[in-house]
Amino acid sequence: MTVVTRIAPSPTGDPHVGTAYIGLFNYAFAKRHGGRFIFRLEDTDRQRYDAQAEARILEMFSWLSIAPDEGPGIGGDAGPYRQSERTDIYRQHVEQLLASGRAYRAFETAEELDAMRTEQKLLGRPLGYDGRGRSVPRQDQEERAAAGEPHVVRLLTPDDGATVFVDELRGEVSILNQEIRDPVLLKSDGYPTYHLANVVDDHLMGVTHVIRAEEWITSTPIHVLLYQAFGWPAPRFVHMPLLRNPDKSKVSKRKLDTSVASYREQGILPEALLNFLATMGWSMADGSEFFSVDEMVAAFDIQRVSLGGPVFDLKKLRYFNAKYLRDLLSLDEVARRVTPLLEERGYRWDDHDYLLDVVDVLRPRAETLVEIADGAGYFFTDEVRYDDSARKQLAGGQKYLEDLEREFSILEFFDYDGVDDLLHDYVQAQSVGMGKVLQPLRAALTGTTSAPGVTDLVTILGKRRVLQRIGQALSAINQGLPDDNPQRAADAEKAAAKAASAAKAASAAKAASAAKATSAGRAKAAPANPGTPATAPADETAAAGDAAETTAGTAPKKGGTATKARTTPAKRGSPG
């Protein structure tokens, strides 16, 4: 018997992490046993139906590389795979149950059922359908149905005893039949309910293992009863623990971001999401925590699912993502994936090695693709904005910047070692701390004080841009560091506006208000340095690459940062 599993989402909102989660385990189980994984659309709720959803869910699985073997738009022998296209099948099966007396037509209106529930609540009685429709004679049921009276079809369930099934992870689960209240099989709109469609389809599609979320556990007896009513063997059941919000309730978009597309937009990698999801309630026997889907499949054992509901922890997801970004994926791969994000921001470069250098120094400091792209600005545009800490450094670094401008301009070998030696020599000659000199330089180069190593920055940016930026910084210093902080400028603008409105009252205030507006305007109009997004200086990068030949084999410095050891064009040894 070949194993067949399925993922059966309903096309409602955004593709959900829970769907990805259950899909992953169904996929892993099927593949581990050489079986098939089916995608089936449970679109029987016409009220909540979202026409976009099907394509988006499929797109999600495609992004995750969890490929169904059968499904809508994919094909397969057991189609159609949209339940809305199988209504005839369900109707036939309902007829069968009606004929055998295992189901009956019920004519209560929604209002009547509401009233029933209200009464039950009032009397403190157990909630649920009380089976009142059972007493309508079959003859009457058929006549009323034939006359076009709206109705549903309900499964006739036993009142006594219990229905037992085996959950592969929990063992026997037994539920008293009195808890099962003649569930609706066919709705008055002619569409089947989940229970009917699910059982009929799982049977017809040859599903051998139903792997679904724990929330289904209490309705499994309904399904078991249905299989019995049809005279079919039931599949095996596996109920996965429910993913949880931080407060332990089941994941919901009210309390957590449950949209896979949203994580994708945030720069989460599919590999990381999957790996993270895999560790929710499951672990590798050898204890490894980083593994691909293929590795998971190869080692998959459903019995290693743990039953406590795992909390979906954003921090850990981001950690996994960061791990993939800096260690598990190749530099080339990461570069390939940030490329569209950089292009979106209008950044251009014409030397692929330049991109690699940039990504190489940025990725250990980022947790998502978006963070890499967001932090890459100063590598692609000369419009450097100085933040508060940067201006502080600049203010005290004028002399060093002037010196370095001169030194760099006469530096012949503008590669990692050349720059590094120059910097060290200079700092030593000044007999000051490294930070004293390098922080102002970093600020001039990037506009921030938290950035990659200065030697890396200088080497990657290249001589021309380094000199240009130092020049820009020096003129900014000379102009008294005009305030180009966007936040501050905005604040100033706001203050000016406020002052302006206040000025209406008092003419005496007019002059002051005008002055303020002027200063705010100047601040706003004084970006540190005009400039357009520039192209990476390919020549300089290439020059650095050439020099790399001599140092390519250099072992990482002891105690040095990993970044420095393998980062720079020089060290990476990429001839332009």
Added chain:
RNA sequence: GGCCCCUUCGACUAGCGGUUUAGGUCACCACCCUUUCAAGGUGGCGGCACGGGUUCGAAUCCCGUAGGGGUCACCA
């Protein structure tokens, strides 16, 4: 509330009667490295929900209690 499921550090988990002074990871803290920020290294904090049994021996088995979750729709 009835029924069902679950219960190891704040979070994810390893553990399936003795190899355990309960291991790993994230988070957090400290230190190291260090030109900033990261990364990395080292160390630390912190847990078997509780109570009974069974057993020579229990985190591991049983019962009870407590807690958490799910479910009680013509939604899935």
